[in-house]
Amino acid sequence: MKIFWSILIGMVIMGCAVSYSFRGGTVPGETFTVKTFELGNNLTLVNPSLPIILQEALQQKFINESNLKYTDRNADVNFIGTINSYTITPVQGTGDATVSLNRLTITLEVLYTNQKDDKAPAEGKIIKVSSYDDFAATDDFSSKESELAESISEKLVSLVYNQVLVNW
Numbered sequence: 001m002k003i004f005w006s007i008l009i010g011m012v013i014m015g016c017a018v019s020y021s022f023r024g025g026t027v028p029g030e031t032f033t034v035k036t037f038e039l040g041n042n043l044t045l046v047n048p049s050l051p052i053i054l055q056e057a058l059q060q061k062f063i064n065e066s067n068l069k070y071t072d073r074n075a076d077v078n079f080i081g082t083i084n085s086y087t088i089t090p091v092q093g094t095g096d097a098t099v100s101l102n103r104l105t106i107t108l109e110v111l112y113t114n115q116k117d118d119k120a121p122a123e124g125k126i127i128k129v130s131s132y133d134d135f136a137a138t139d140d141f142s143s144k145e146s147e148l149a150e151s152i153s154e155k156l157v158s159l160v161y162n163q164v165l166v167n168w
Contacts, residue, residue: 034068035075081110105132131155
């Protein structure tokens with residue numbers, strides 16, 4: 001009888017396996033490849049390297065943290081985006097009407113399409129995300145701009161990634 005129960009418990013444990021992934025998201029089904037197109041920029045004030053930074057960050061996020069592989073050809077998942085806003089605003093003033101902190105805010109709009117997902121609309125899904133970083137008003141913006149752009153880009157890409165995987 002002990003052997004019977006041991007075998008039964010072993011079968012139950014084997015049949016009820018739970019899988020965890022510490023890499024990030026897993027894209028189900030027959031979705032294997034991803035492609036990011038050059039991100040558009042219709043603004044007059046913007047870091048000229050920002051579209052490239054965002055494109056590469058988005059591409060790397062999906063390659064490193066999902067089961068997708070990058071391709072230059074027809075991909076299962078495509079991202080096309082536009083930088084809609086790149087603004088610097090004062091956020092904290094002092095008692096003598098001077099500003100002590102400024103905020104760089106970047107807004108990104110991405111059209112996401114998944115060719116292999118029958119439930120997804122054929123025209124794709126538009127994802128709008130916005131993020132910011134603050135910097136001291138006494139700092140020279142041109143010397144901080146690249147660092148701020150990298151930091152904000154990481155946040156924007158994480159927001160896009162999370163919105164896409166929530167729907168899978």
